Amino acid sequence: MTSFSTTATLDEPAVSRGKQGGPPPIFGGGDDGRSGPGLPDYPTRLRRARLGLLVALTPVLMLFVSFTSAYVVRQGLPTLDPRTNQLVRDWIPVKLPALLLVNTLVLLVSSIGMELARRQSKLAAVAATARPAGGVSVCAKGKTPWLAMTVALGL
């Protein structure tokens, strides 16, 4: 969780000042009368989107809490066999294939890789704006090809 605080900065990322950058499209873009100069500024939208995402995670959590509890309850519950009139435990554990572990591992590593790639590109963007001023390279440390690695794992 320590990594979370670093992502919660509200300053405007320098990417948006670049030629290609520009703020990412937000809800309400298009011809709905909300685009253009009337938009709330980028940090506001970023904060709002982060809050919204955090809130959106709650029902996802509840969804899986109830799936898991259904699984656990079903696993532990003896059921009545009307033919013998006795409680029986009829849970047959599913044999998990080894592939599942590999899949999980790939998913984990690629999501970590994606986050690292995101940080690297943010750093690079800061460096790109800083260079004209100082002439010193600030992005000396981030050379690991995280993005390439994530893409590779994604395949």
Place this chain on the structure above:
Amino acid sequence: MAGGTRGGEAITMVSHDAHAHAAPQGFIRKYIFSLDHKVIGIQYFFLALVAVLTGMFLSLLMRIHLVWPNAHLPIFGDIKPETYLSLLTMHGTIMVFFVLTTAPQGGFGNYFLPIQIGAPDMAFPVLNMLSFWTTFLGFLVLVAAFFVTGGAPLHGWTGYAPLSALPSAGPGEGLGADLWIISIAIFCIGALMGALNFITTTLDMRAKGMTLMRMPLTCWAWFITAILGLLAFGVLLSAGILLLMDRQLGTSFFVPLGTVNGVLTGHKGGSPLLWQHLFWFFGHPEVYIAILPAMGLCSQLLSVFSRKPIFGYKAMVYAIMAIGFLGFMVWGHHMFMSGMSPYSAFAFSIMTMGIGVPSAIKTFNWLGTLWRGKIRFSSPMLFAIGFVSLFVVGGISGPFLAQPVLDIYLHETYFVIAHFHLIMGVASIFGIFAATYYWFPKMFGRMMNETWAKAHFWLTFVGAYAIFMPMHYYGMAAGLRRYSQGTEVAWINALAPIQKFISIAAFITIASQFIFVINLFWSMKKGEKAADNPWEATTLEWITATPPPHDNFGGVTPVVHNGPYEYSVPGAPRDFVMQTDAEVGAKKH
């Protein structure tokens, strides 16, 4: 700057060009796929209106059938026992999901939450539009269940397994039940998107000076309701998915080994109680999702029309929170019949009676607000007072049913029907009526006809009691619920006069609802033009124009200096101080 000054007093506002954007042009963007929370609110309102008329019509058919079981109806023909169960199921589902959840939160919440906190719109307008259209789709799918082979499902709005899990269990349990589950799942997704929007908007988009403790109680109620929805609908969604898997993919989450009509079902080991746990973990908070907005609104109206600050604002806020929190602890009281351990029944029972405490706090605060007020008996106020009355009467049977010993006797009787219809159904509907009469001028720019509104109130108020009070007696005398007819059972047959009385009361009450519907549409076109603040209320929706401009405040964002209930402030020039007026000297809370 619409509504910028009133009565010679300047209202402080910060000019804020950021929201001064043009309203969308074109019919479809403006009225159909609109991103404006006000239009979406009105769309929700009309969806709920269509739904409530549908649900009311189904109850009419049921009431006819209960008294005249052999009647041959003009278009429907005979109502068979399974048809009765379909009517019951669809009535419950439509009313709970598409009326009681949709109108107070989706309708009025959508329209007035952003305005009352001084925001130009919801946080995520596109999501807001999607949540309405998702809900709409859910309604269409549900209604479609009437028209498929086998008709609508039989399993009640609670969808108890194994009946709901086995397509062979009854005529409506085939495609009809599939559609029912899919509709509920779609509704869940729509409700979750809505809740997400409400929470983000409340937390992030309040105007300057609008601290949480300066929010009107309506906003508090919508906020807490959204949190309940966020936690509850995910659980119902997962339960629905599991149920669909049981039906279509051969899993056995909810179906034990057994036979239907002598044929083995092919399932074994599932637990019907698991469904009940999952369903009621959603189902009980759902009850509060229906009633909390009405409570918030009622607090608001009692203060406005008594010309007094609300009695115990903070206590009201904490009581809403306590009710919301306890609402998640008590789902087991719907399952006392299931043979649960007496120890867990005891725990659920204590928790359930515990809800009586915050509810009583709210009730006494409402009475305290009315006490020595300069009461104006306008139609919204009548419905708000009616709400308090129904809330007390419907609520008082709660502690009866909270006791496992009594509940085991009463649970399958009409006593429970009377209890939840009064408190969750009629009380919430009174909240919706009050909201309609109160906010109609702001939404449509005209006043509703007051004479007809009062006639509507008295007929509905007396009618509701005439329907549901005898139902308590019917239940105590062991009149069983869910039975399509009682003519074959001697003791139920002996109670038939009560059913007849209830049915006649229901016909009159249903007929009097058309006063409301006609008044609604007539007033939209012909009603007297409304002023910007016809009720002399203090909250932010009344500082803006009627109806509000596209960005709610016409290019400015209000700055809030006062709490929401500054009425009859000593030394103030008028008997109300707008939230945006200069701060009043002495603190009164």
